Amino acid sequence: MKPLVSIIMGSTSDLPVMEKACKWLEEQEIPFEMNALSAHRTPDAVEQFAKGAKARGVKVIIAAAGMAAALPGVIAASTPLPVIGVPIKGMLDGLDAMLSIIQMPPGIPVATVGVNGAQNAAILAAEMIALGDEAIAAKVDAWKASLGKKIEKANKDLAEIKDYKFKC
Numbered sequence: 462m463k464p465l466v467s468i469i470m471g472s473t474s475d476l477p478v479m480e481k482a483c484k485w486l487e488e489q490e491i492p493f494e495m496n497a498l499s500a501h502r503t504p505d506a507v508e509q510f511a512k513g514a515k516a517r518g519v520k521v522i523i524a525a526a527g528m529a530a531a532l533p534g535v536i537a538a539s540t541p542l543p544v545i546g547v548p549i550k551g552m553l554d555g556l557d558a559m560l561s562i563i564q565m566p567p568g569i570p571v572a573t574v575g576v577n578g579a580q581n582a583a584i585l586a587a588e589m590i591a592l593g594d595e596a597i598a599a600k601v602d603a604w605k606a607s608l609g610k611k612i613e614k615a616n617k618d619l620a621e622i623k624d625y626k627f628k629c
């Protein structure tokens with residue numbers, strides 16, 4: 462199946478974080494592709510990718526980068542598709558990447574998730590696609606319902622801990 466989500470990372474050193482996005486999309490059976498491209502190191506390839514993504518059927522791009530994270534913004538500049546940026550934690554705890562990604566000049570937005578927020582990026586991508594795709598909307602709904610069930614069970618378990626004292 463043609464990929465609906467394209468995951469781009471600045472380096473394969475970002476892969477341990479971005480695997481969480483892949484895992485979530487795989488579990489939901491949402492087709493995706495993944496590539497390492499760098500606005501700093503392979504600028505021509507990034508431009509070519511960004512300009513061609515929509516015509517290949519991609520609906521949302523997830524772009525992850527650490528340090529001086531130009532990649533998501535550079536991709537956003539060359540595509541009409543929504544771009545979700547994932548700041549990767551590095552030497553400055555990811556604050557450098559987060560600010561690089563979130564502080565886009567007016568007109569070229571990047572929807573930025575939290576530092577290392579790969580799974581949230583995948584969920585947000587699915588929610589965007591779900592606006593025009595009932596099957597994916599049903600998957601997102603089911604996922605959110607399962608989260609609710611988990612916390613309901615955790616709350617029940619908490620009530621059953623006999624010596625639990627509310628300390629706040």
Ligand SMILES: Nc1c(C(=O)O)ncn1[C@@H]1O[C@H](COP(=O)(O)O)[C@@H](O)[C@H]1O
Binds near residue numbers: 531533
């Ligand atoms: N921020 C960028 C860009 C870019 O924005 O084009 N290209 C690579 N990087 C980041 O550099 C970090 C170190 O990369 P290496 O581990 O390859 O040296 C990675 O987190 C990557 O995302």
